[in-house]
Amino acid sequence: MDLSLSGKNAVILGAARGIGHAIADAFAAEGARVGLVDRDPHIDTVADELARRHGGAVFAEAADVSIEAEMNDAARDLRNAMGPAAHVVFCAGIGSGKFGFPFTRLEPADWRRVLDVNLMGFVHTAHAFAPQLIESGEAAPTHGATLQVLVSVAGQIGSQTDPPYSAAKAAQINFLQCLAKDLAPHGVRVNGIAPGMVRTALNESVWVAGQGSLPESEREDYATWAERKIRTVSPLGRWQEPPEFGAASVFLASPHARNVTGQVLNIDGGQVMHA
Numbered sequence: 001m002d003l004s005l006s007g008k009n010a011v012i013l014g015a016a017r018g019i020g021h022a023i024a025d026a027f028a029a030e031g032a033r034v035g036l037v038d039r040d041p042h043i044d045t046v047a048d049e050l051a052r053r054h055g056g057a058v059f060a061e062a063a064d065v066s067i068e069a070e071m072n073d074a075a076r077d078l079r080n081a082m083g084p085a086a087h088v089v090f091c092a093g094i095g096s097g098k099f100g101f102p103f104t105r106l107e108p109a110d111w112r113r114v115l116d117v118n119l120m121g122f123v124h125t126a127h128a129f130a131p132q133l134i135e136s137g138e139a140a141p142t143h144g145a146t147l148q149v150l151v152s153v154a155g156q157i158g159s160q161t162d163p164p165y166s167a168a169k170a171a172q173i174n175f176l177q178c179l180a181k182d183l184a185p186h187g188v189r190v191n192g193i194a195p196g197m198v199r200t201a202l203n204e205s206v207w208v209a210g211q212g213s214l215p216e217s218e219r220e221d222y223a224t225w226a227e228r229k230i231r232t233v234s235p236l237g238r239w240q241e242p243p244e245f246g247a248a249s250v251f252l253a254s255p256h257a258r259n260v261t262g263q264v265l266n267i268d269g270g271q272v273m274h275a
């Protein structure tokens with residue numbers, strides 16, 4: 001299927017590893033010009049490796065999404081290097097690192113960094129990149145531009161594992177719907193992609209936090225914990241893999257999804273179902 005992304009400019013935030021890296025890989029494989037943003041100082045090396053693999057242009061900027069000025073600089077620098085972004089995918093994310101059930105296990109102070117990165121990082125991204133997306137969307141109305149955000153099943157079900165993370169994800173979903181309405185007249189579609197269980201550093205950090213709350217006799221290794229959780233919560237009963245998110249993201253960016261906006265695509269083995 002031709003996704004018509006060749007030569008388009010795509011910026012992926014949180015692209016050094018995990019789901020964001022797989023999404024950057026998918027855009028590069030489609031022939032897009034790709035810009036990577038991550039607080040990881042090795043993001044240059046990740047960009048070089050992607051460029052070698054796919055032969056296209058890959059740019060990198062080390063920046064912390066929670067710092068507004070760094071996001072504005074990243075948007076300006078990538079625009080100077082690549083031209084205006086047509087597709088922006090916000091994948092940066094963190095959990096609190098604590099087990100949050102009941103919520104009183106956390107202090108209010110534990111919420112701040114989680115909201116700063118997940119929610120304010122997405123807010124900074126929307127502000128910094130909207131002018132470029134509007135420019136791209138208005139210049140190519142039949143193709144359009146897209147803003148995407150990796151949300152979570154946790155933001156849809158009041159998950160008790162890590163309340164600040166769940167609340168940040170719910171807020172991302174609400175804000176993406178506001179953005180979808182605001183930006184539709186400019187040819188910009190805004191959607192979320194919600195994973196359930198993907199074997200990444202972030203997923204493993206949830207296991208680490210949970211084990212710390214248990215007596216020694218009830219602790220499980222990561223594989224056992226994850227397999228049990230997946231079987232319990234997901235009808236399909238299997239891990240989701242990072243490349244599945246790459247495939248979904250390039251589809252949402254393509255003209256095949258030209259009537260999809262304000263939606264959350266759950267790729268979670270059926271964990272969350274909406275009527």
Ligand SMILES: NC(=O)c1ccc[n+]([C@@H]2O[C@H](COP(=O)([O-])OP(=O)(O)OC[C@H]3O[C@@H](n4cnc5c(N)ncnc54)[C@H](O)[C@@H]3O)[C@@H](O)[C@H]2O)c1
Nearest residue numbers: 014016017018019039064065092093150152197198200202
């Ligand atoms: N892995 C899962 O099971 C799962 C489930 C549901 C939702 N998600 C969501 O998917 C997205 C990607 O998660 P992942 O599992 O790939 O995580 P990950 O930890 O593997 O990767 C996250 C990336 O974001 C970057 N990052 C973190 N904070 C940053 C900051 N302040 N500024 C810039 N970059 C920053 C990290 O350096 C890393 O490269 C997140 O939004 C996460 O909430 C993941």
